[in-house]
Amino acid sequence: ETGVTQSPTHLIKTRGQQVTLRCSSQSGHNTVSWYQQALGQGPQFIFQYYREEENGRGNFPPRFSGLQFPNYSSELNVNALELDDSALYLCASSPDGQETQYFGPGTRLLVL
Amino acid sequence: RKEVEQDPGPFNVPEGATVAFNCTYSNSASQSFFWYRQDCRKEPKLLMSVYSSGNEDGRFTAQLNRASQYISLLIRDSKLSDSATYLCVVKLAGTALIFGKGTTLSVSS
Numbered sequence A: 001e002t003g004v005t006q007s008p009t010h011l012i013k014t015r016g017q018q019v020t021l022r023c024s025s026q027s028g029h030n031t032v033s034w035y036q037q038a039l040g041q042g043p044q045f046i047f048q049y050y051r052e053e054e055n056g057r058g059n060f061p062p063r064f065s066g067l068q069f070p071n072y073s074s075e076l077n078v079n080a081l082e083l084d085d086s087a088l089y090l091c092a093s094s095p096d097g098q099e100t101q102y103f104g105p106g107t108r109l110l111v112l
Numbered sequence B: 001r002k003e004v005e006q007d008p009g010p011f012n013v014p015e016g017a018t019v020a021f022n023c024t025y026s027n028s029a030s031q032s033f034f035w036y037r038q039d040c041r042k043e044p045k046l047l048m049s050v051y052s053s054g055n056e057d058g059r060f061t062a063q064l065n066r067a068s069q070y071i072s073l074l075i076r077d078s079k080l081s082d083s084a085t086y087l088c089v090v091k092l093a094g095t096a097l098i099f100g101k102g103t104t105l106s107v108s109s
Helices: none
Strands: A005-007 A010-013 A019-024 A031-037 A044-050 A053-057 A064-068 A073-078 A087-094 A107-111 B004-006 B011-014 B019-025 B032-038 B044-049 B055-057 B060-065 B070-075 B084-091 B097-099 B103-108
Touching: A005 A087, A010 A019, A019 A087, A019 A107, A031 A073, A031 B097, A044 A064, A044 B097, A073 A087, B004 B084, B011 B019, B019 B084, B019 B103, B032 B060, B032 B070, B044 B055, B044 B060, B070 B084
Parallel strands: A010 A107, B011 B103
Antiparallel strands: A005 A019, A019 A073, A031 A044, A031 A087, A044 A053, A064 A073, A087 A107, B004 B019, B019 B070, B032 B044, B032 B084, B055 B060, B060 B070, B084 B097, B084 B103
């Protein structure tokens, strides 16, 4: 097990709504990244946080935002949900100095 | 051009077969390379890192050719449990992972 947990496991929302997804990493894992994986695709990088500061962002609009907290938990917030936001959302964490990222089980979001 | 491109698959092989997956990447500044395995409806899990000298882990062998920007994964003596999607992944220094679309392997008895 990676020690990374995510909640909820599944979620159904309607277009225009807002959603918050949560991730809890292992102690000492100061870097957390969020990815979106659409059906049949590889994960796409959304953004990355290091010690509570965003330090990298992929090609996602500003309605995707995040937070990282001192207790190694983090959130992904998505506003104004669109049908194309339906996907598996993965968080991954890594300790300082390591390139390897450890993934949580993901949250499967369906937007109707 | 996609940053990481993989054989589309699917690969359907019998137990005991040897199968090879190929991957190319576009950014020559890429510094770290990995193969991840993803089972259906599960999260990706690190299979192995890939080093320039090539590396082996049991039945799995990974190769990297920086000049050609090419990565490969060889699976020998395929098992039913090897059935999964294999994701080629590259990373620039200090940035996030860049995934290929994945190649699906189905091993049958």
